[in-house]
Amino acid sequence: MTIRKSVRNLSDDELIALRNAFGKMMGISDNRGYDYMAGIHGIPQFKCKHGEAGSVADPNFRLFLPWHRAYLYWFEKYLQDSSGDPPITVPWWDWSSEQSRQHGIPNALSDRVVDGNQNPLFSYHVKLPDWIDLSQFNEQTGCQKPSEYDTHREPSNPHLLPTKHRIQSLLSLKDYGDFSDGLEDIHNSIHGWIGGRCGDMSYVPFSAFDPIFWVHHCMIDRVFWLWQLKPGHNIPLLLYDEVLDPFNLTVRQVINIYELGYDYSSQQILVNGGNM
Amino acid sequence: MTTSTPDNNRSGIFVSEPVYLDINKLENEFYRADIEIYGVDHSGPSYEGRIFLNNVKADKDTELNEKNGYVGSYHIFGHGGCVGNLGHCDLIPQRTPYDKRPSQDLRPQYKRITITDSLKQMGKDTNKFNITIVPVLYGEDSHLDLAKEKEIVKFDKIGIITYDS
Numbered sequence: 213m214t215i216r217k218s219v220r221n222l223s224d225d226e227l228i229a230l231r232n233a234f235g236k237m238m239g240i241s242d243n244r245g246y247d248y249m250a251g252i253h254g255i256p257q258f259k260c261k262h263g264e265a266g267s268v269a270d271p272n273f274r275l276f277l278p279w280h281r282a283y284l285y286w287f288e289k290y291l292q293d294s295s296g297d298p299p300i301t302v303p304w305w306d307w308s309s310e311q312s313r314q315h316g317i318p319n320a321l322s323d324r325v326v327d328g329n330q331n332p333l334f335s336y337h338v339k340l341p342d343w344i345d346l347s348q349f350n351e352q353t354g355c356q357k358p359s360e361y362d363t364h365r366e367p368s369n370p371h372l373l374p375t376k377h378r379i380q381s382l383l384s385l386k387d388y389g390d391f392s393d394g395l396e397d398i399h400n401s402i403h404g405w406i407g408g409r410c411g412d413m414s415y416v417p418f419s420a421f422d423p424i425f426w427v428h429h430c431m432i433d434r435v436f437w438l439w440q441l442k443p444g445h446n447i448p449l450l451l452y453d454e455v456l457d458p459f460n461l462t463v464r465q466v467i468n469i470y471e472l473g474y475d476y477s478s479q480q481i482l483v484n485g486g487n488m
Numbered sequence: 489m490t491t492s493t494p495d496n497n498r499s500g501i502f503v504s505e506p507v508y509l510d511i512n513k514l515e516n517e518f519y520r521a522d523i524e525i526y527g528v529d530h531s532g533p534s535y536e537g538r539i540f541l542n543n544v545k546a547d548k549d550t551e552l553n554e555k556n557g558y559v560g561s562y563h564i565f566g567h568g569g570c571v572g573n574l575g576h577c578d579l580i581p582q583r584t585p586y587d588k589r590p591s592q593d594l595r596p597q598y599k600r601i602t603i604t605d606s607l608k609q610m611g612k613d614t615n616k617f618n619i620t621i622v623p624v625l626y627g628e629d630s631h632l633d634l635a636k637e638k639e640i641v642k643f644d645k646i647g648i649i650t651y652d653s
Contacts, residue, residue, distance in 0.1 A: 255571060259590075262565060263530065263597035348569035353533050355568075366627055393600065400563035404534045409627030414534045415568040416593075457590050 213473055215480045216434070219303040219320050219427055220311060227320055230303065233295030234332040234423060240294055246336065249287050252458065253420035256341050259457055260416065262396065274392040275454060276399075277436045278447070281466045282459040284429050288474075301474060304430035307373045307402055316370040317406070321424050333423045335362045338412075349417075355410035363422040366408025373405060374398050383439050388447055391439055399432050434476045437469055502641050503544045504619040507648050511611035518650035521607040523559070523619060527596040527644030531577060533625060534566040535640055539601055540620040541610060548624045557610075557620075560601040567594065596644070607648065619646055 222230065238246040253260045261279035288302050305321065306312060316322075321333045340346075340359045350356055378398070385391045407414025412422040419425050439445050452464040466472060511518070523539060540546040543557035552558040570577035577594055610617070623640045 258593050260593060262593070263528075343573060344571050345573070346571060349571055352569035368626065397563050400534070400565040401536065403565050404536070404563060404626035407534070407626065409625070414566070414626055416530075416565055417567060417571055419565075 214301045215477045216301045233300045237294040250420040254417035276396045278463045282456040282461045302426050302430045304434050305427040308379050313373050338421045363412040366411045368405045502621040507617045510615035516652035518652045521604045521650045522600040525599040525646045529642035530564050531567050536624045537562045538622040546620045559603040559606045562599040
């Protein structure tokens, strides 16, 4: 079992290991690498699931949460492979904490340079495929995105981030559809809060290239799990056999995070036992 | 349910036709009321849609409080336009039951905003509701000219639904 922690609670060694893992994964250009994994969400594969409500007759047909759970799990596995350090996990950024609402994005993610090197949690160098035509994007958004660039953010005022109270209200919703819609709406607002006018996080095709995407989605998955832990809170059976493309997993297989081998904890300190 | 038309006098802001609902004539008291928006387009920029009841003059500078008729927001995580080849983002209106490919990621969305308390309060005095949607783009200042901004909020239908027990 691996433990996902808050990015603000990582030790110095844990943060170094995380940065090293991201850096190594970003250096792999085949289908185990960062570019490939980020490209599942938007450009070039466009597999992500958002706003399912209303597209299918049943109002509870929403794959946003299970699909992104599978995606994060998949990403984390390749992150562990590339780091050669299995205990590496993706941390969460609690954008509803008092610290976040005062100071915004944590330094672990916002420092451009660490020890003289570019921080792999701050930005990623994107080279878009040749067939991508950015003319309509640039016209519609008023941005000037080239086909090769470093991801960037344009965060808004920290006090606009959602409050703890809002998350607690969300967790009290019993209906899966209400909860999923509410959490997805907050998720959307955080994307916009981080990306602002032209930042990658504001747009579906580019958002997963920004390293903060994974930390943001870890928080989404954590809130999803906190909701699942409450009595009487269940995912509708009609979703169970839905395939989460392209992860070779069904919704049923990602319902219980213990079966995926991870848990959420504010802190875990282990010391050697007598047999070591 | 009613269809919605843009307020052509103020680019980007939608004001619905009146929705007539007399809550005092409902057989049972409702325990929940939502504003429903069907067929919401998300192919353009990301934005916050601020929703006001019976405040047709609301704009992006209007304070978000009950007095001004603010009842909530929805947030669109947009695509920012099409980045593929010709036809990449065209929606296929109706697939056959034998087409097992995953659904298209640009198909329009459904949004709902719960307005139970606001409707109970406002419904004491009126049975006529105008729904205003004010789009607010992310970032310090709006970077789109009004003509482009006008195209942001697009949907098929908007209305109010109540539930009783």
